[in-house]
Structure formats: structure tokens, C-alpha cells
Amino acid sequence: MAGLHRTNGGGRIDRKKRLSFTFDGKSYEGVAGDTLASALLANGVHLVGRSYKYHRPRGILSAGAEEPNALVAVDRGDGRSAPNLRATQVELYDGLVAESQNRWPSLAYDVGAVNGLFSPLLAAGFYYKTFMGPRLLGSNWAWHKIYEPLIRRAAGLGKAPTQPDPDRYANGFAHCDVLVVGAGPAGLAAALAAAESGARVILCDEQAELGGSLLSEWSIEIDGVPAAAWLAEAVRTLAASPRVTLLPRTQAFGYFAQNFVALAERLTDHLAKPEPSAPRERLWQVRAKHVVLATGAIERPVVFPDNDRPGIMLADAARTYVNRYGVRCGSRAVVVAACDSGYATALDLRRAGVDVAMIVDPRPSGGSAVSGAVKAAGIAVETGATVIATRGRQRVSAVQIGRATSGTWVRCDHVLMTGGWTPSVHLFSQSRGKLAWDEAAQAFLPASVAPGQSQRSVGACRGAFGIAAALEDGFAAGGEAVGWAARARDFKVASDVADFSGVLGASNPGAHESKAFVDFQHDVTVRDLKLAAQEGFRSIEHVKRYTTTGMATDQGKTSNLNALAIVADHLGKPVPAVGLTTFRQPYTPVTFGTIAGASRGDLFDPVRRTPCDGWAQAVGAVFEDVGAWKRARHFPEGSEDMHAAVARECRIVRSAVGMFDASTLGKIEVVGPDAAEFLERLYINPFQKLGVGRCRYGVLLNEAGFIIDDGVIGRIAADRFHVTTTTGGAARVLNMMEDYAQTEFPELKVWLTSTTEQWAVIAVQGPKAREVLAPLVEGVDLDATAFPHMSVKAGRICDVDARIFRVSFTGELGFEINVPADYGAAVWEAVWREVQKHGGCAYGTESMHVLRAEKGFIIVGQETDGTVTPDDVGLGWAIGKSKRDFVGLRSLSRPDIVRSGRKQLVGLLTADPKLVLEEGAQVTAEAKPRVGTPALGHVTSAYWSAKLGRSIALALVADGRARIGARLNIPMPSGDVSVDVVAPVFLDPKGERLNG
Amino acid sequence: MRFSLFSLARQALGGHARWPAQWRSPEPKAAYDAVIVGAGGHGLGTAYYLAKAHGLRNIAVVEKGWLGGGNTGRNTTIIRSNYLWEESEAIYELSVKLWETLSDELNYNVMYSPRGVMMLAHTVHDIQVFKRHVHANRLAGIDNEWLTPEEAKAFCSPLNISPKLRYPVLGAALQRRGGTARHDAVAWGYARAASALGVDIIENAEVTAIRRDANGAVEGVETTRGTIKSKKVGVVAAGHTSVLMNMAGVRMPLESYPLQALVSEPVKPVLSCVVMSNTVHAYISQSDKGELVIGAGTDAYTSYSQTGGLHVSAHTLDAICDLFPTFRRMRMMRNWGGIVDVTPDRSPIIGLTPVPGLYVNCGWGTGGFKATPGSAYVFAATMARGEPHPVAAPFALERFTTGRLIDEAAAAAVAH
Amino acid sequence: MLLIHCPYCRMARPESEFRYGGEAHVVRPAEPANVSDADWAAFLYMRANPKGIHAERWRHVHGCGRFFNALRNTVTDQILRTYPAGTPQPALDAHAEDGR
Amino acid sequence: MADRIVGRRSVLDGLVLPARNGIVSVIEATPAARFIYRGDPGLIGDAFGIALPTTPMQARASGARAALWLGPDEWLLLAAASEATTVAAAVAGKPAALVDVGHRQVGLSVSGPRAAALLNAGCPLDLDEAEFPVGMCTRTILAKAEIVLWRTASDAFRMEIARSFAPYVVAFLVEALHGIDR
Numbered sequence A: 001m002a003g004l005h006r007t008n009g010g011g012r013i014d015r016k017k018r019l020s021f022t023f024d025g026k027s028y029e030g031v032a033g034d035t036l037a038s039a040l041l042a043n044g045v046h047l048v049g050r051s052y053k054y055h056r057p058r059g060i061l062s063a064g065a066e067e068p069n070a071l072v073a074v075d076r077g078d079g080r081s082a083p084n085l086r087a088t089q090v091e092l093y094d095g096l097v098a099e100s101q102n103r104w105p106s107l108a109y110d111v112g113a114v115n116g117l118f119s120p121l122l123a124a125g126f127y128y129k130t131f132m133g134p135r136l137l138g139s140n141w142a143w144h145k146i147y148e149p150l151i152r153r154a155a156g157l158g159k160a161p162t163q164p165d166p167d168r169y170a171n172g173f174a175h176c177d178v179l180v181v182g183a184g185p186a187g188l189a190a191a192l193a194a195a196e197s198g199a200r201v202i203l204c205d206e207q208a209e210l211g212g213s214l215l216s217e218w219s220i221e222i223d224g225v226p227a228a229a230w231l232a233e234a235v236r237t238l239a240a241s242p243r244v245t246l247l248p249r250t251q252a253f254g255y256f257a258q259n260f261v262a263l264a265e266r267l268t269d270h271l272a273k274p275e276p277s278a279p280r281e282r283l284w285q286v287r288a289k290h291v292v293l294a295t296g297a298i299e300r301p302v303v304f305p306d307n308d309r310p311g312i313m314l315a316d317a318a319r320t321y322v323n324r325y326g327v328r329c330g331s332r333a334v335v336v337a338a339c340d341s342g343y344a345t346a347l348d349l350r351r352a353g354v355d356v357a358m359i360v361d362p363r364p365s366g367g368s369a370v371s372g373a374v375k376a377a378g379i380a381v382e383t384g385a386t387v388i389a390t391r392g393r394q395r396v397s398a399v400q401i402g403r404a405t406s407g408t409w410v411r412c413d414h415v416l417m418t419g420g421w422t423p424s425v426h427l428f429s430q431s432r433g434k435l436a437w438d439e440a441a442q443a444f445l446p447a448s449v450a451p452g453q454s455q456r457s458v459g460a461c462r463g464a465f466g467i468a469a470a471l472e473d474g475f476a477a478g479g480e481a482v483g484w485a486a487r488a489r490d491f492k493v494a495s496d497v498a499d500f501s502g503v504l505g506a507s508n509p510g511a512h513e514s515k516a517f518v519d520f521q522h523d524v525t526v527r528d529l530k531l532a533a534q535e536g537f538r539s540i541e542h543v544k545r546y547t548t549t550g551m552a553t554d555q556g557k558t559s560n561l562n563a564l565a566i567v568a569d570h571l572g573k574p575v576p577a578v579g580l581t582t583f584r585q586p587y588t589p590v591t592f593g594t595i596a597g598a599s600r601g602d603l604f605d606p607v608r609r610t611p612c613d614g615w616a617q618a619v620g621a622v623f624e625d626v627g628a629w630k631r632a633r634h635f636p637e638g639s640e641d642m643h644a645a646v647a648r649e650c651r652i653v654r655s656a657v658g659m660f661d662a663s664t665l666g667k668i669e670v671v672g673p674d675a676a677e678f679l680e681r682l683y684i685n686p687f688q689k690l691g692v693g694r695c696r697y698g699v700l701l702n703e704a705g706f707i708i709d710d711g712v713i714g715r716i717a718a719d720r721f722h723v724t725t726t727t728g729g730a731a732r733v734l735n736m737m738e739d740y741a742q743t744e745f746p747e748l749k750v751w752l753t754s755t756t757e758q759w760a761v762i763a764v765q766g767p768k769a770r771e772v773l774a775p776l777v778e779g780v781d782l783d784a785t786a787f788p789h790m791s792v793k794a795g796r797i798c799d800v801d802a803r804i805f806r807v808s809f810t811g812e813l814g815f816e817i818n819v820p821a822d823y824g825a826a827v828w829e830a831v832w833r834e835v836q837k838h839g840g841c842a843y844g845t846e847s848m849h850v851l852r853a854e855k856g857f858i859i860v861g862q863e864t865d866g867t868v869t870p871d872d873v874g875l876g877w878a879i880g881k882s883k884r885d886f887v888g889l890r891s892l893s894r895p896d897i898v899r900s901g902r903k904q905l906v907g908l909l910t911a912d913p914k915l916v917l918e919e920g921a922q923v924t925a926e927a928k929p930r931v932g933t934p935a936l937g938h939v940t941s942a943y944w945s946a947k948l949g950r951s952i953a954l955a956l957v958a959d960g961r962a963r964i965g966a967r968l969n970i971p972m973p974s975g976d977v978s979v980d981v982v983a984p985v986f987l988d989p990k991g992e993r994l995n996g
Numbered sequence B: 001m002r003f004s005l006f007s008l009a010r011q012a013l014g015g016h017a018r019w020p021a022q023w024r025s026p027e028p029k030a031a032y033d034a035v036i037v038g039a040g041g042h043g044l045g046t047a048y049y050l051a052k053a054h055g056l057r058n059i060a061v062v063e064k065g066w067l068g069g070g071n072t073g074r075n076t077t078i079i080r081s082n083y084l085w086e087e088s089e090a091i092y093e094l095s096v097k098l099w100e101t102l103s104d105e106l107n108y109n110v111m112y113s114p115r116g117v118m119m120l121a122h123t124v125h126d127i128q129v130f131k132r133h134v135h136a137n138r139l140a141g142i143d144n145e146w147l148t149p150e151e152a153k154a155f156c157s158p159l160n161i162s163p164k165l166r167y168p169v170l171g172a173a174l175q176r177r178g179g180t181a182r183h184d185a186v187a188w189g190y191a192r193a194a195s196a197l198g199v200d201i202i203e204n205a206e207v208t209a210i211r212r213d214a215n216g217a218v219e220g221v222e223t224t225r226g227t228i229k230s231k232k233v234g235v236v237a238a239g240h241t242s243v244l245m246n247m248a249g250v251r252m253p254l255e256s257y258p259l260q261a262l263v264s265e266p267v268k269p270v271l272s273c274v275v276m277s278n279t280v281h282a283y284i285s286q287s288d289k290g291e292l293v294i295g296a297g298t299d300a301y302t303s304y305s306q307t308g309g310l311h312v313s314a315h316t317l318d319a320i321c322d323l324f325p326t327f328r329r330m331r332m333m334r335n336w337g338g339i340v341d342v343t344p345d346r347s348p349i350i351g352l353t354p355v356p357g358l359y360v361n362c363g364w365g366t367g368g369f370k371a372t373p374g375s376a377y378v379f380a381a382t383m384a385r386g387e388p389h390p391v392a393a394p395f396a397l398e399r400f401t402t403g404r405l406i407d408e409a410a411a412a413a414v415a416h
Numbered sequence C: 001m002l003l004i005h006c007p008y009c010r011m012a013r014p015e016s017e018f019r020y021g022g023e024a025h026v027v028r029p030a031e032p033a034n035v036s037d038a039d040w041a042a043f044l045y046m047r048a049n050p051k052g053i054h055a056e057r058w059r060h061v062h063g064c065g066r067f068f069n070a071l072r073n074t075v076t077d078q079i080l081r082t083y084p085a086g087t088p089q090p091a092l093d094a095h096a097e098d099g100r
Numbered sequence D: 001m002a003d004r005i006v007g008r009r010s011v012l013d014g015l016v017l018p019a020r021n022g023i024v025s026v027i028e029a030t031p032a033a034r035f036i037y038r039g040d041p042g043l044i045g046d047a048f049g050i051a052l053p054t055t056p057m058q059a060r061a062s063g064a065r066a067a068l069w070l071g072p073d074e075w076l077l078l079a080a081a082s083e084a085t086t087v088a089a090a091v092a093g094k095p096a097a098l099v100d101v102g103h104r105q106v107g108l109s110v111s112g113p114r115a116a117a118l119l120n121a122g123c124p125l126d127l128d129e130a131e132f133p134v135g136m137c138t139r140t141i142l143a144k145a146e147i148v149l150w151r152t153a154s155d156a157f158r159m160e161i162a163r164s165f166a167p168y169v170v171a172f173l174v175e176a177l178h179g180i181d182r
């Protein structure tokens, strides 16, 4: 038998399928259907962890998602390790390796437990009051250098993985008529009702098996059949409906606006040998017409001194272990029941052969409905009493039962407590539904659904306790969700328990508060809560943050309501007057991987490559990221570094010819009778009179008057323009144009179409450009007069229709060939063959930058930074002088834009021609500026110019144009550099080369 | 009672029974010399410096909820001063200087932890921008240094600097004096110190109207706990500033967006510094308690909902998982939002308003936690003197009319 | 992830297909040259930013491409109405914000 | 000049398209002439052979020709490559915009019983046949890419993808296929 504490039969485990596993290096056996927690308990292992602050020994408290104590790390090797898993949710598989956490050197002998000795010092918020000074070193020194590192080492729970995660994660968008969360009786009934109508239904439950509380039922009959049989039939019916999707192992973790619910499905963690390529988890993003929340309720612990010893657990958890997993959590139990469900637990345990020493019920008159059955079974019941002390180092061995401070000790090896039930309103509350305090249920219940959501809570999560009630509630809601308004059905349930209310807060206020735990995981005690209130933290939000109650990985599932009641009691206010802390997603922690999904490596963001990119890759180009594009930055030959490659590329372009892949430039086809008028209103330049076949350099501002984009615009026909934008600006500019076209100037007949990807663009630049193209081009006279600078012609190249622009961003004679993208690679190769014949080369973005800087052409985003006007960069001439309006014009006359002293684009020449300035370096008037000296400006571009045999730089400098001829200073860590201010055109200011 | 190890030990012996309330919870008086609307760090700090440095004692801070519950209580606590423009450098550096002694000043451990803020560059453009910052900051006497990818890795071992990354790390700017502080402690520390100086902190009192006299000057506020008179009112309400200023008839250049953050489950120390990447959108540090604290983006639309869409957090987790592939199996424990007040130039608005007696301090958007002490300090001076403190002057509302914007966003788009 | 009804597609579509466009009905002065610096600043920068019903612009950028306006409650994020750009802000009836 | 005639190279060349027997297959759609028509749909009349659909998100097809509604003034026109000039002639001289986008995008056909499930790994729309019937088309998104999606049969879709996003879309589908079963 796998585990000494296993019952002989019953439950939902397969006793024949033995599974071996290790915990802290020791081997154990469990069976199929076990969780790690049930298997450990079957082996009599109760001590599974150490607490966060005091390192107290801790056992398994629960059997589900609410577990605060039993956190373990599971390592499957190869980077597949995960900390902080709740043993109650880890499904056992053969070969599972689990470790306890937060202890050293071992779980049984943990040095950190000395913290317990200092526990009086470690009261709530102690760290805000100390670890300051000595004043001499500044109040921060000791904190940062000494205390903080110590605290950091002590804090934290498990260890983060140290290797990259090899697993993959999937995603699915789903839609349905009804999403049912929780597959207990309420959820199953809702799904059955909705499915009957043929609606699309998704039913999810975080557990491995559908059934919820029914999985733990042994004695109950529904409609005359045992609960297990009813469950099997219900699941069969649902599984057979083609429109129903059943998602076990799927947690609904977030409920967002407009019925958008996020689910996390565990796909492989429960498998001994998962298919390596199979996704580990899946994120479901569900948009549901209606949501039925059937998330059940969570049992509340009872707060008494030393209530955290291993072996002290939630009563219903013990019932689940015995009924569902066939595991007795001990042989002699004391049940502390402030709620009738604890009596039912006692009966089920007794049936399974556990000696129930006593039921202790803090309620003065004890339980009602089932107390007869309990008496008949001969179990002693002590009412109006509670546990006032416990014993047992690593496992509870006895409890003292009494009222106030004295009482009798009762020997036991486990204690089962229930303080009543807290409806799981997490998701309801996340959906922004309003909760209301219900005095009878001693709980907050859903009151009103938020606008925009269509939702119903059913069963225990809305206080409809009892299986019959849950089934009926669920069935009605399922029907209502699909429009069957008056659908109702009676379910006959034998031996149902219906009272789940219980008592809140500490059952024995006053006694040994320092060790009466409320939040087990964060070691928050009754005393901590009271101290917070005493220190003026009266809002429950303050109490939470000061004591950290409810802030651990379990987010206070078992503790928040008790904490609230204790604070309310201390402040003398009713519970609802103190309020609740906010429920936030996720319901239980969700791996980053699940949320990130496929977005890794190249799927992190699309990698955009141009049609000519393959060639560049083949010849070993070095790429840079520009937006989502990969652009060839330079084409090193042999062992060239970037500097050498760029110097060579630039030299060849200036002396012979170079080709450049400009395909990434944004392109927009602006078409319509009003196309020219439209561009006129958007760009600073005039367009009405631009002749067909001519081009203009356009500058685009935002309404604030600052440059946001630029590019060459060619008039293809009277009603058709080919507009180019910067690579990064393409989408932005198109959106802006659509905005103006649709909303500002709807009267204009103009339409925009992105053609960025339609064309591959090959720039051919250099004195030999014409010779390179001549043999390839048909139907276009490339001659200087027939095809002057800044013009565009349609023609053919390599037998392919092309738009050929005579433009230059290098200052050389140049053409930009636009061919349909699928021909781009072939045309590139054809041009390359010609280029080679003329001793030319391919050049990348870095050389492009150098070549244009030699000419003083700006790059938007480099010379401009969103605060720069056309005049600032010497483009005032481009503004259409007779224009009454264009985007941004009005802003150009604002006081700060017309003041003197604005930064203006200039050239800088270093006194030492070999020295290349650093981009971003600051410009000052004097050398060795004092700290705090305002800068006159900064260097926007700086390069080695092979053509000029010296360095050049562009800079934005206050009153720059007036300073031409002056000498300024660049302060650098290695010493000051003096520079001469010159006009921002270093080469061929008359433009003779490009007109050649 | 002064906080110290000694007092802690003494109180421990007495079962902590004698710790007094950290701040008083008085009933509002009928009138004050100055009323601050909003008990976030900036508002509480303003009250503290008004009392401490300017001799005003009859001050109220009016808060609609619980003090510190706004963005002060929900931010990722990144502190740095390596901003670009001189105006920004001045105010953020003033703040860092104040952070360095704040625990002592307030006798409250605000856990300022100068563990270093590293901002990653992924593109050539990023490098240019960050180097510009490095040079500008050096001139201003603000530490900020350039790291190669290998140096970045040495400073932060879990960082992935593989050139195969979709956007490889090409370098980083590091401000060593940058770091984090405990958000709640900042609010509580200022509240306690201000309260001790006589400032009345009035929680659960929502300002519903701003009263003006016949000349249009401010004469007080109406709150859900009654009318409070004052000829000086300072609005320090972050995301709610537009709503409040609207009560005084002033339209603001603000939009309020939900900004999200999330924490992982706590783990033993794995990340010893703050890492920011604006290009791929990731902001991460590890708190002293062990959670990875991760900043996400804002939703696209304005909202007062303090939540946001899953896709916004997902976007950030994509980036975190790429930059820190070992964190992929870590789990998100809690995800929340705050309402940030965003200005067109991503710089704050501090100073006078067209309404006499009404002052405003807002627009800190996604990055004002770091400025808490400096902002409070200069705003207190501005309110006390009735004219802008020199450090605050460039941040006046008039800049939107003159066009003299302080555009940190355009220059770098780094805001946290 | 909001669900937004596109008045052109006549269908509710997920937020990820849309781009937000800021406050609606901010009128660009017909003769910018004639407005004062303050009025121009108001056009450029001053925004209502209300807590409650907000008239705002969206573009169905990854759908039909159209700009349109929406009335959204900025407290609940519920979209109460969408309407074509260029049409006046519709009045809301009392039941607009019902749960269903 | 024959040696100069260059061949067309699809961006999908060399990429392995995802497929799993009996579940889903992805193939490149035949290259086509593609145009974006913007303006008044009436201006085109019958010249294209199909009247442009004015019902939102409707596609009309006849033989190799198809007109897909993309927006109230925007249609994607597909035709056999050989018909490119006829299409252009249909609009010539009209106050409308016809733009050749034949190389701007590529087409993928996704078919099989799990085609919708595969697409839903990245597409947020409801692809249930009742909600997205045969003949419906729209621009939408697939993970981080924009696509045009057109249901051509109960279990078949055609996707149009901007050229430079196509390798990403293919890689995404290859990855997503790992998560498709049943």
C-alpha cells in the first residue's frame, strides 16, 4: 500500500497504479490520483515547510488552491524548475522531485528558527522603526550596506530558476455563450442547463477532475444515485455535447471589462513524461456573452494560539483527504468546528476509522442539524469552548480545550478546524461587481453586477450553500444565461449539510495573541493586527500594508476575513464599516510564460526584412534594428571593422558608385483630385504647383510645430503622389494622414494607400550611377537634362515596371529605383553586377548617415528630438511662404518658438581633425565648465569623413547660426575638446556633384 | 515617540502596548491657513515642508480615501535623476539628495536603496539618446555612466545579453545612486512627521467643490466631511487633478491613464538592481520582501478605473521573459493599476494657477514617485511665498501657451 | 481588452484592433492665424479628462480603418455609444448604463 | 535582353509552411494581381466583373476575381495576374484611387477541420461559422501582425499578409500548431 495512512477502499485514486516520488531527497510512494500533499500525508509526512518570518514548522493546511503553508519547489531538470508550488495542487507523477523551501540546513533543523526568539522585536512594521542611522554616515548608509542585504537574504520564499525555461506556452482566443467557472455541483448544473439549449458553453475548473466538492462526497445521494455516479453522468453528458468545451486543470484567473475572462490551463505539469514539444500551459482569452461563476467557498481557519503546528488543518481538507484520496491525516483527531460542516467531517472521519476525540464548538449552543448524528456516533461535543493552547514541536500532539485561559489537555495527532466558509467572490469582485455584507452568512456576498458585464454567481460563492441549493441555483442560472428565463429544476439530495456560516475572527480573543496566526504564510498574528490598529492604521488597506496580511502568494484566501473581523473588533466597528481590501487578478499565481505565450525569440516581435535582404545576409552584412526592420548597417569585407568598412563604402560612393537598400522607407500613395491640396495642408511645403514628374523634399510637423517626419514626395500624375516617409514613421504618418483626411478635411477627395511593402527600393548613388543603370533601364532617358535632379519617371528596369526617382541623400548623382517587391532581389542582383563592373560597392545605413551628414542633411530623430522646428535645423526655406495654414504653422509663432537663443543646427570641426566627437556630447562656451553650467547644445551626429580626411559633426547649439566662426568647447571625461562652429554643410555646398 | 532600535526593544518588552498612533486623526477644523488636497507622498510632503521650513502650522491635508492609497501606494518605486533637460535634472536631483537623508529627516525608515538603475539600449538610436543623457548629466554633476553589454551583465547577472535576442542589449546607462524606496513608508513617514508638526490629516474626506470669492480667489473647499475654509489651496491629486481643477473652472493639459504594475511571488534575491528598458517595455526590480516588481504600460485610453487590460501586462511580460529567460517560470502574484496624470511633454506642472490662491502640483504621470521629496519641497516654498520656487518655475502652467515645453518624452520616451 | 462596437463594421470588435485617438470634438480653429496663443494652447493641450462620460475618438485601424467617436464611462470603461466622426455628440438616455 | 528578365521571388520561398495531416494545412495562395480600390464603389460599376460589395465585411468572388470589403471606401480586388491591366483600365480617369498592391502582400490558404482553432491561437475574432460565415472578410490581427482574413469555405480561410510580416506569421503558425490537438 502506498502510504501507511491509506484507507482500504473508496475515493478517486487508483490504488494499483503506484508512483514513486521524492521529497527533500527521501523516496516515497503514492498512487495515481494523488496530489503531492495527499501522498505526503499518506506517508505520514506533515512537516512540509517553514514559515516566512519566524521559520516555524508548518504542515498542510488545506487541500486546494488556498494553501498557505505547503509550498514546495519542483525540479524536472533542464531548467524546468518551479518554486512556491502548492503541494495541494501538484498532481503526483512517477518520478516527481519536490523540495521544501525557506529552511537551512534542513526542514527539521532550520537555523532560521532562531528568528522565533526575536519574535517580540519582529512585530508588524518593525523595519520602519529601525535600521536607520548612524546619523554620521547619513541615515541611509547602514540600511543600504548592512541591514538591507541581510533582510533580503532572509526574505523571499523559494528560489528562482537559474536556467532558461525550455518549455513553450500556447494561447487561444475563445468565444462562447456561457462561460462557467467552477465545476462543482453549481457549475455542472449551470453547464448542463446551458448546454441543453445548444449554446456554446465552456466549463473550466482549476482541479484535475471536474466535480468540485462532489469529488469529496461519500455519503450523499443526488436524485437517488450516489454523488459520484451523478457526477460521472453529468460529465458524460457534457462531454458528449459538441458545443461544450470542458477544461479541467484550468484556472480562471482574471475577469476584465466586458466579460473578458482569462484562463490558465495546465497541460503537461502533471505528466511523468510529457512530449517535449508540447506546450506546458495555455492562456485562454475568453469573451463570453454570459459568465456563470460557480467558484464555491473556502473554509476559514480558527484563530487560536499556536494554531499553526503541523497537523492542524482545515476540517474539510481532512474530509477531502479521506473521502477523495483515501488518506487519513492521523489516527486521533480533535475537531474545532464553528460551523456545521465540521460535524459532517467528524462523521466521515469516524467512518474511515479515525478516532475523533472530541468536537469543540465555540458557538454557545453548538451545531444544529447534524448534531444528532454526531451524538449517535458517540463523539463528544464541547460547546462554547475552544482551543486555548497546543503542543507538539513538528506535529501537534495535544490541545488544551477550554474557555478563557484554563482547560483540559486532549491528546491528538491532528486538529481539524472550521470557522465557517468564505464564498469565493474573487472573480466577481475583479469584474467590479459590488459586494455586500451578509450578516447571516457572516461573509461578503455578490450584490450587484458591474455595468457592461453579464454575470451571475451561483452556489456557495454567492452563499447558496448546500448541494441541493447549489444544483438548483446553478441550473436556473445556466438556463437564464441562454434565455430560458423560467427554467428551474428540483434536485433531491439526501443527507445534505446546509449551514456553513461559522464565526469570524479569533475564537478566543485575548489569549497569547503573538502566536495566534491569522495569515499563516506571512506569519501575521492577532497581535500584529491589533498593533497596527493601535498605531493608527485604521483603514483595512493600511492594516494590510503595515502587517502584510493577505499579501503573500495565497493573497489571504484563508486569512483576509479573519483579519478583517479582528480589526473590526479592535476598532469597535462592524465588519462592513472597516471594508475589504481589493481583489486583484490573478486568482492564484500564473506563470509569466503563460501570459507571454509564444512571444519569444523572433516571435517576440515580427522581424521585418526587405526583399533584398537575403543578398545582404549572404554577403555577411551587419544588421541593425530600426523599428521592427533589420537593416544592413555595413558590409564588412574580410576582417574590416565597422569603421574601416564605412570609410571604404563612403569613399567608393563618392568616387565611383554605391548601392543601398532603401526599401524600408515608408511609402504612401496619395491619390485623388484633391491630393495636392491635401499634401499642401499637411506638409510645410507647397505642392499645388509641383509639376507631374517632379519631386519635393517634404517636412511634416505636428500641430505643436515640431518636425516629426520628412521624405521625398514625387508627383506621379496630376492626381497621384508617391510620398515617402522615414522608416520608423511610416505607420504613424499614414495614421496621421488618415486622421486629417477623414476627420479634418472630409471634403477633400483624396485616398491613401500604404505602398511601403509594394516596392523594393534600390538607391544607386555616385558619379557612376548613370552608367550603372543605363544598360538595365528601358524607356527612360537618364540624361541630366531629360531627367534632372528631383524628378521621377515611370520606366522599366530589367524588364520590370519601375518608378525611378532622381534623388540623392548622399550629395552625389543618384537614383532610387522602385520595383515591385517580389522582383527586388533579382533587380538588386542585376544592379549589383553592374555596380561591380564600375568598382562600386553596397553600402549600409551607417555610410548613408555619414554621406548625408557631409551634406548637412538631417535625420529626423537624430538631428531632431520632437522639440525642433524647421527653422531650428535650417529648413525655414522649405515653408511655403504664401500658405495660410498647414499642420503646425500656427505654433511656429508662439513666443518660445520665435524667441532668440533657440538651438540651431550647425557644423562642428574639432581642432584635432582625427578626433571624432561622441554623439550626445554637450557643447559649452568655455572650457572646463563648472558643474551645473547650462549647455549650449549637443552633438547630434559625429563621424569620420573619409572624403574630407577629417572628422565632422553636426550639433544643435543655442544661437548657433550667429556663432559660426566661433570656437566652442566639448567637455569630455578625458578632457575638453575645442571645436570650431561652421555651417552644417561640409561638402559641395553648391550641389554641383548631385546635379552632375 | 522616536523610532530607534532602542525604542523598538523597549516596546517589545512591554508587548508593544504603548506605541502611539503614528498620526492623529482629527476632526476637520472650520478653517486653515493652507489646505492641501490629496494625501499622497507629494501632498503629505508639501504639508510637512510647509510646517517644517515655512513656519505654517495650521494646515490640513484632505484625502478622499486612505492616505498613501493613490499612486504613492501603487508604483514600482524607481528612483533616479538622470533626466535630460536641465530643468528636470534640477528637480529630480534635488529629490535624490533629499532621499539620501530622508529616513533621518523623518525618523522613519523609508528604505531608500541606491542599488543602481540600469537603462538598456537596444538600438543605435537608443545608444545616441542614452549617451546624450550621460553627457548632459555629467555636466550637471549627476552620475550616469555608460556600460557595455558585458558590463551590464556583470552588474546584473540574470540579464540576457545574447546577440540573438530579438532586440539585443547594445549597452546600458547606469545611475548608481538610483534605486528604490519603500512606497508606503514614504507616505507614512511624511504623515507621521507632518502630524507631529501639527498638520491635520483628514482622511475619507473627498473634496467635492472648490469655493471662490467674489473676486474669483479661492476661499476654501467643500468636502464630504464639511466645508473647510482657506485662502491657500494646493491641489496635489495626481490622476484626479483634472476633476478637481474643473471644480475651479480651470481646464488642464492632462489626461489620466491607468498604468499597471505587477509582482511575482517572492523568491530569494536574484536581481540586485533596477533594470529598465523602454524600447521593449520592461521595468523590473526585486523588493526587499522578494517579489519581482514589474512596471507595465498604460492602457491606450483615459480611465479612472485603477485596472487595465491583460494585454498591457502581457506586453511587458513578453519583454521580461526575453530579457530574463530564467524568470519565465516565475509567476505573477498580483497585478494592479494606478491612474497617472499625463502631460503633453511628460513633465510635471508645479505652481500658480489662473485662480488666485489656488496652486497645483500634478502631471507627474508615470514617474513622480522619485520626485516626491523634491516636488514637495519646492511646492511648499511656492505655496508659502506665493511665487514659484526657482526649481519649480520652469514647470509652470504657462509653458503650454508659450511653447516652452520640457519634453522628456520626445527626447527619450523614458518616463519611469 | 475592451469590446468596441465599430459603427462602420457594425460589429463589436476587440480593442486590440483599434487605436485610441484622444478627446473627440476638439475643434481645430478654422483660421489658426487668427486665434490667440492661449486659445491655440487650449486646442493643442487642454483636455476635459472627465471622470464619467467621455466623448473620444477611436480608429478601427486593424479593421475598416475608420475614425469614429465613442461615449465611454471612464469609471466603468463601459462604452455606451459609438457614432461616426463628424456627427454631434448624442444624448444618452437614462438606461444607457444598465448592466445588460 | 532575355538575360535581363528577372524572376519573381515570393517572400515565402524557402519557408516550411505548417501542416498536420487531417487537422490543418497551410499553403501559399496563388500569386495574384491585387489592387486597393478607394472611393465611391459605384464608379467602378461592372467594369471589374463583380460589383463591389457594400455590406460590411463581405467578399464577393467569381472565378479568379474577388472583391473584399475592407472599409466603407476601401476594397481589396484580387484577380489573376494576367488581368492586372484590365482592372487598371476599369478605374482609369475616375475620381477614385486604384493602387497596385500585388507585391505588397502575400496570400496563405489555411484549411482543415482545425483551421479556425489554429487561427484563434493569435486572432481574437470569433471564428465560429455562425459568427464568421463563409464569404466574410475583414482586416484583423494575428498575434503581432495585421492580416486580412476571408473565410472561403466552412473549413478554409484565405489570409493576406503584408510581405515583411509573412515570415513572422508562418513562424507563429508553426509554433501555434504545437498547441493544436483534438
Ligand SMILES: Cc1cc2nc3c(=O)[nH]c(=O)nc-3n(C[C@H](O)[C@H](O)[C@H](O)COP(=O)(O)OP(=O)(O)OC[C@H]3O[C@@H](n4cnc5c(N)ncnc54)[C@H](O)[C@@H]3O)c2cc1C
Binding pocket: B037, B038, B039, B040, B041, B042, B043, B062, B063, B064, B065, B066, B067, B068, B069, B070, B071, B072, B073, B074, B075, B076, B077, B078, B079, B205, B206, B207, B208, B236, B237, B238, B239, B240, B244, B259, B260, B261, B295, B337, B338, B339, B340, B364, B365, B366, B367, B368, B369, B370, B371, B416
Ligand atoms: C503602476 C505605477 C508605477 C509607477 N512607477 C513609478 C516609478 O517606478 N518611479 C516613479 O518615480 N514614479 C512611478 N509612478 C508614478 C508615481 O507613483 C506618481 O507620480 C506619484 O506617486 C504621485 O504622487 P502624488 O502624491 O502626486 O499622487 P497620489 O499618491 O496619487 O496622491 C494623490 C491623492 O489625491 C487624492 N485625491 C484625489 N482626488 C481627491 C479629492 N477630490 N479629494 C481629496 N483627495 C483626493 C487621492 O486619493 C490620492 O491619495 C508609477 C505610478 C504607477 C501607477
Ligand SMILES: NC(=O)c1ccc[n+]([C@@H]2O[C@H](COP(=O)([O-])OP(=O)(O)OC[C@H]3O[C@@H](n4cnc5c(N)ncnc54)[C@H](O)[C@@H]3O)[C@@H](O)[C@H]2O)c1
Binding pocket: A181, A182, A183, A184, A185, A186, A187, A204, A205, A206, A207, A211, A212, A213, A214, A250, A251, A252, A253, A294, A295, A296, A297, A316, A319, A341, A344, A345, A424, A427, A458, A459, A460, A461, A464, A465, A466, A467, A468, A469, A470, A497, A587
Ligand atoms: N464540508 C462540506 O460538506 C462542504 C464543503 C464545501 C462545499 N460543500 C458543498 O458544495 C456546495 C458548493 O458547490 P459549488 O458548486 O458552489 O462549489 P464547489 O466548491 O463544489 O465547486 C467550486 C469549484 O470551483 C473551482 N474553482 C474555484 N475558483 C476557480 C477559478 N478561479 N478557476 C477555476 N476553477 C475554480 C474549484 O476548483 C471547485 O472545483 C456547497 O453548497 C456545499 O453543499 C460541502
Ligand SMILES: Cc1cc2nc3c(=O)[nH]c(=O)nc-3n(C[C@H](O)[C@H](O)[C@H](O)COP(=O)(O)O)c2cc1C
Binding pocket: A550, A551, A552, A555, A581, A582, A584, B073, B074, B075, B076, B077, B183, B263, B287, B289, B291, B293, B306, B334, B335, B336, B337
Ligand atoms: C512595490 C510594491 C510591492 C508590492 N508587493 C506586494 C506583495 O508582496 N504582495 C501583494 O499582495 N501585493 C503587493 N503589492 C501590491 C499591493 O497589494 C496593491 O495591489 C497595490 O498597493 C495597489 O492597491 P490595490 O490593489 O488595493 O488597488 C505591492 C505593491 C507595490 C507598489
Ligand SMILES: [Zn+2]
Binding pocket: C006, C007, C008, C009, C010, C060, C063, C064, C065, C066
Ligand atoms: Zn470597423
